[in-house]
Amino acid sequence: MKYVDEFRDATIAQKLINRIQRFKFNRKVRFMEVCGSHTVAIYKSGMRNLLPDIDLISGPGCPVCVTSALDIDRTIQLTRMPDTILATFGDMIRVPGSSSSLQNEISQGAEVKVVYSSYDALKIAEDNPGKRVVFLAVGFETTSPTIAAAILQAEKKGLENFSILSYHKLIPPAMKALLTGEQVHIDGFICPGHVSVIIGSKPYEFIPQQYHLPAAITGFEPVDILHALFMMMAQIKENRPAVEIPYSRAVKPEGNPMAIQRLYEVFEPSEAKWRGLGVIADSGLKLRRRFQKYDATQYYDLSVAESSDPPGCECGSILKGLKKPSECPLFASVCNPSRPIGPCMVSSEGSCAAAYKYG
Amino acid sequence: MEEKRILLSHGSGGTMARDLIDQYVVKHFENPILNLLNDQAVFPTSSSRLAFTTDSYVVDPIFFPGGDIGKLAICGTVNDLAVCGATPQYLSCSFMIEEGFLFSDLEKILLSMKEACKEAGVKIVTGDTKVVNRGSLDKIFINTAGVGSLEEGLSISGNKALVGDKVLITGFLGDHEIAIISKRENLGFVTHVQSDVAPMNGIVKALLQKGLGSRLHAMRDPTRGGLATVLNEIAAQSQIGVIIEEDKIPVREEVKGACEILGFDPLYLANEGKLVIFLDSQKAEEVLSVIKKTRYGSDAQIIGEVIAEPKGKVLMRTGIGGTRIVDMLATEQFPRIC
Known part of the structure; x- marks a missing residue:
């Protein structure tokens, strides 16, 4: 397959591995990826055991995983309301809240429809004029512009029964929170490829400028990731931290200005609660005043009791890179993909699910 | 009317x-x-x-x-x-x-x-x-x-795979599931992949006729859960390990492409016209050449072998030379595919 095979090429991969191995820092270098697709790609390629001098740690890169238990409980509460259809991406279905999951609610009659895009949710709203259709808006900057486009479309069509629960998250503020928190030692960030297609490289400039650390925006094939690791190792060696873009076939420094424009036409930054990281200022997205009528919380009372993570579950520490999945006492014993306890085991892009599946 | x-x-x-x-x-x-x-x-x-x-x-x-x-x-x-x-x-x-x-x-x-x-x-x-x-x-x-x-003396069963056995697949993986999914209304997804649904007894008959029946140790059709699930089942039943080579697994370009788009792994896709065979390594080439001459076996490949450790686990040597686990499918990727 063109543009895929080249980036899985064993000879090129081996050359990069050899060059990476030539850097010697007399310690393990720790790079964090903050994108679930990178987590899966790293596990799937089996590259960890080819890079003994590098520790690859997973951060808060899976939108399902970072959604707080409270927000899951609110969503479940919403599906119990009359004449309501919840449209959601499939990964959210199995995430356990404090006492139930969407999957469980479906078995008891809740109307939940799995969609591949927010436009599918609009279609459901058009087809069901007698019901309120709520789209569970979860995701990073990759998906949020498409939700913004759906809202603009709903406005254009005059759709009155469509609204969203906005649990969107923004990635750079979470990266900053991790560096500020100083709990976890990071030598550099593998920046997310898809998110960066939208936001470009500027939002990561604080990493070299304020924290003097390397960063590389890269794609999802083994050669992409190895290329990023090589660039960051070179930055450390030459003491010239910067944001580099090995994924230049998809990412431009300025990102996608039209998508950004749409995104901020509809949404504005707001504080958001992340699982594991807690509340982070300006790391979420709320609808601007002009689009208030598409905010589902206007129509429903979603007050639920404050909930905590399941006892023993280390998803919070794992999302911060403080622990590895195998260091959680529940991992693989009580918590597995068939019976997940925490969200990192539910989502196919969660670090625990990836570690379990490909470990 | x-x-x-x-x-x-x-x-x-x-x-x-x-x-x-x-x-x-x-x-x-x-x-x-x-x-x-x-x-x-x-x-x-x-x-x-x-x-x-x-x-x-x-x-x-x-x-x-x-x-x-x-x-x-x-x-x-x-x-x-x-x-x-x-x-x-x-x-x-x-x-x-x-x-x-x-x-x-x-x-x-x-x-x-x-x-x-x-x-x-x-x-x-x-x-x-x-x-x-x-x-x-x-x-x-x-x-x-x-x-x-059943012929006298045949004993093909999931618990009979032996260390040193070769693992063979009779053709391209995933065609059935991708053909089904491409027709599901809500995906808006077009492909020309056809389901591989076909009777496999012709392949088995050809092997028995050549007197190779006793060389087949374990055999299964990789339907729901795909190749990965079958390999894990046999690894567990026979208390052996399996290692497969990513580069040798036959997957059509169209199926690879669909998997990239949908986030699927061909190893887990359902097939309805394939066999996974664990067989005596000494006869592996002979079995392969017999299968290749049958109607549904022309794309057969030897994809791996049985190892002593780790017992009950399936490993894969990846394209770039790394090694990873190939786990069972935890939940169905899609319901009602067969």
């Missing part, structure tokens, strides 16, 4: 039911045993050991590129018999039909079942038809059961 539809009374046991059976089912499946229309089939057997299996088919959509629910219902059961080395002979067939189902669609399904039976060399010798109220089930479900005779 309004198309003729199946009514509740076609399942009543009265004359309309009789018409449905005579004019549709028996018309296409006719053979001396079925034609007697007794409550059971009585048939002779030459073998002291029989293999027996059953499966229900609920695939959605019922007509898909490369096949339909009828062909699937024959091939699925034939393949479940063939994987222990049995020669499939007699099948039962039960239809559960939703009121209002088109006779023309039923006829299409019956014809394709007839065709599949002919190719596999099996007879439908007994059956049943039920009609349920509209909405009680989706269009049509089919159950088939089958018996096959």
